[in-house]
Amino acid sequence: MMLAARNHPAWWAFLVHRLSGVALALFLPAHFLAMGLALQGEARLDEFLRWSEQPLVIAGEWVLVMLLAAHLTGGLRLLALELLPWRNWQKTLAALAGGFAVASGLLFLLAR
């Protein structure tokens, strides 16, 4: 395992992007099913929303918002890397992406 060779910003950016993408893809069916509860009436959806007020669930939601923001900003970085003329300050993009992800998570925490 060449861990030493992997210890650079672009590699971490890739890992975060891939893991967040997989996590979001696994979360989506649950999200769609939860929203689909509205088919069974308002009361059923309310029941679910009350369940989601638990601290653990709120923490989970916060993690998801961070993952979403991280995947989005990482993705924008990739679009820039692949489509725009090459610039050598790509590492800064990774840092900016990370910053935005954290900021989004904090905003969400405040709102909740």
Next chain:
Amino acid sequence: MTTLRVRVWRGGRDGRFEAFEVPRGQSQTVLDVVTHIQRHLDPTLSYRFACRVGMCGSCAMTVNGTPRWTCRTHVDKVAKGGALEIGPLANLPVVKDLVCDMRDFFDKWARARGQFSPTATKADDFARVRPDSRPRLEADAGIECIGCGVCYAACDVVAWNRDYLGPAALNRAWTLVNDVRDGGQGARLAAVAGDAGCHACHTLMSCTEHCPKALSPTRAISGLKRATAAAVLSLPGDESP
């Protein structure tokens, strides 16, 4: 600390690390260490080198987990606590000890159409290519590659995808895509498209990070992604060999 504890890979794929004690010297490189072991401690150690001065790329090996040119790696820079671990380049079959089989690397270079397809004849005048034109600048950014294999060894996609052509082959293909004299662009774009080609690159950028000549295969591969996307309708729609 006056001695180095060095672990060196011995044998083939199912080999093991062997330990040696090597005296430290001033301005000592990792290649100096390997040379010392072979000359004074164990003559059966196999390794590659040629120029010893950072021009040929033959001495590339894995040093403490990172692929590098051993002649250009000072021991002081990499030996943590007086210890070194040296192995052959990753992602290539091991022939013996520190020597790897580079055939896959160069076969993929050929598969990526990394060779020039001439269009001019002896009767034609010289081609006129402005050195400051966009395509020439792009090509010039990548033509210094000497095929050392460090990028290939550093790339995780090469490890995860046996067919992936790899950063060096794709970088060379990109320099030729930008060569206005070349007549083989259609075949080349077809060769570099696909999940064995540029589309398998996930911009991990380990190639760019470790290239001893400070080239950026990631930049070249991004160019290939754009070029193949622009030409998508003219790419072959059936399974390629």
Next chain:
Amino acid sequence: MNPRREALLWVAQRATAVVLAFCVLVHLATIIYAVRGGLSAAEILGRTRGSVAWAAFYVLFVVAVAIHGAIGLRAVAAEWLGLRGKSAEWLMTGVGCALAVMGLRAVVAVFG
């Protein structure tokens, strides 16, 4: 390995990424706004039921995410699980369709 199909998948992945960048920003902003002061079914459904514009937005969101997620998971499955070839292609198409169906059902539930 079909060069044209791979190139088209790459284009589709980036195109849906651009669409999703827009959708995710809107969704994140909406959620952070809506989540203030707690969530209730009445609040959500009161805003969404009968809203054609929002419904259209979420249909676009669902279709884009189904395509984007399936293509992304395809790469992860091939590289980390060794899943390649015809069966992998069918599996990924199935994943995309499943996401789309579940998502569209949720859109109907919330906006119908």
